[in-house]
Amino acid sequence: MDRIGQTPWQTVGPFFHYALPWRGGADLVGTGSDLGARPDLIPAGHDRLARHSRAAPVTGDALEIVGVVTDLDGAPVGDALIEIWQADAAGVYASPDDPRFIAGGAFSGFGRAATDEDGGYRFRTLRPGGVPGPDGRPQAPHLAVGVFGRGLLKRLVTRIYFAHDPANAEDAILALVPEGRRRTLLARPEGQTWRFDIRLSGPDETVFFDL
Secondary structure, eight states, X not given: OOOOOOOOSXXXXXXXXXXXXXXXXXXXXXXXXXXXXXGGGSOTTTTGGGOOOOSSOOOSOEEEEEEEEXXXXXXXXXXXXXXXXXXXXXXXXXXXXXXXXXXXXXXOOEEEEEOOTTSEEXXXXXXXXXXXXXXXXXXXXXXXXXXXXXXXXXXXEEEEEETTOGGGGGOHHHHTSOGGGGGGGXXXXXXXXXXXXXXXXXXXXXXXXXX
């Protein structure tokens, strides 16, 4: 046998990070970057169907969110996949489920990024506006986050809030989290970016929600 194929070493997981993301999928602002997929895992010419052009520029305050996914031992997870879903700068979701949604907007609010060999990921997106909760009370600006990875039978779900935002104090979801663990849901400014590291397990584990 002169060729050896790739097979999963656990039930679910190791193929997410190169089978699902696409080049540019982590750039929700549409600056033409290749953020999202792992170029070292995509053969040349195999991403043509994923290429897209944005009909109009998005509006709002652009920012970058960076982080590292680590396991119980603090080791980087180099084959995870991160998804984000968020409102635009006005706090409106690009979804018919949002009664304020107007079709044809430039901001999709959805992105995917594979982690690199060092467990790192990066998104370029907008700072979201506050959105109303199911009970009508305002929620603090946040991003919904899904984490896929080896050994996970279903995705993990969490949120990114922005540290020092006064609206965090009134957010009903954040209030459900024990105060000592809320910091695991806070992105913190780091130069021109916001850092949000994801710890999959251990005493400093990121808070994940049971949906």
